[in-house]
Amino acid sequence: MTDDADTAENAEPAAPADVSLASQLLTLQRIDTEADQLAVRRKRLPERDDLATRTDQMTAWEKRRTQLVQRLAELATVIESAEAANAELTSHRQRLEAQMKTVIAPREAEALMHEIETINVKRDELDDKELAALEEQAALDDDLTAHLGTEESLRTALRSSDEALARVCDDIDAELAGLVDQRIAALEPLDSNVTSHYDAVRSAVGVAVAELKGHRCEGCHLDLSAAEVDTAKEEAAESGYTDCPQCGRLLIV
Template identity: 30%
Template sequence: MKADPATQLRLLDLQAVDSNLDRLAVRRRDLPELAVIAEHTKTVDSLKADIVRVETEISDLARAQRKLDDEIDLVRARADRDRRRVDSGQVSGVRELENLQSELASLARRQGVLEDEALEKMEAVETLDGRLAALAAERDRVQAEVDVAAARRDEAFAEIDAQAAERRRERERLAPGLPAPLVTLYEKIRSTSNGVGAARLVRRRCEGCHLELSGADLREVAAAAADEVVRCEECRRILVRTAESGL
């Protein structure tokens, strides 16, 4: 393939633009804020799940507490009714009086048990309320960090995208001025060589693979016509000769 030396040098300009675009893409992909957002979002989701579980526990306890309160009211009403019968003096039989007194004692014990259970439920709800408040506060704190990281990410994206747009415009100005076959070869090599399709030969070293050419390879490159498109024997990238090549 033939291309005059000036055209080959412009190919290096195209490579510089493409390398810049690749670096911008890597920078965009590897922004530290993205890792922070991903990690903290998982934490927020976990905290939200914990909050739902605690809220469910509180709801279950509240329902159980209401059931206990209703049962306590029933026991208290039964005891009040029996007490009124005893206090009214209407119970004349000794056996009936003993039965009522025994039932009052049993109802008092039952009421005490129910009230203890209700108190336990109340204390458990208070503990869970504290846990819920702590979880909500932690969720809000971590979410705030996510929001800050997202704002920084968006700011960085805007800056990177603006630079990438400028590089793409520069590429659109450069590429049409190069021979299509040369650009096709360059693109083919670039796609399989870590984004580098053309490299400068500097002091007998290929800047693509960073290896020094052997004596035989160097003599072959030196003997090639100035408009000959030469390739590095090691990495097969297009090798562009300059005044610094050491030929």
């Protein structure tokens, strides 16, 4: 009994039964379907939409900041120009006023007074323009300060969204890499003619393999005639699969 027991322990494990071609094709299709679903999911992640929203918010924030800074620069130029023009007009008026003290002829004095009045009108216009620019500048300074105060929270939210998307994508990419390995293993036992046929059908209709349930192809969901079913069963018995006469998929019977 001891010898028999040792013999049983040392015996090679029984070889697994050969996997049918139909099963191999279904396995290959399952792998490809999972990969396709993951690829679609990767494109439609809610994290991607959230990142797009955060990016748009940041872009709008930067645009508004640029607008505020540019307008403040324009106002500073307006104020500076008004002050310079006002100083020049003031200097000119002072010269005219000094000249008035030396004028005797009434007509010449009248002309000088008219010119001084014109300068005063221009100065008033410049003062109004400068005042309006100063008031707008003060308001925009407050707006810019408040706007800059929101930057950190926006950038933090954007960074968090980017990191969240990256994490989910990394997880999906890891799953896809695993499916690539599975696909390589699934292709190994298949004949090249079968894989070429599979790839051609997959390229044409997406899902290349479908099962026949009753009279219906589960790929195109159309019924086969009784004669077509009989033919499909005969061909599948010989080669492991047949082609759906309706959609061209590799049909597993």
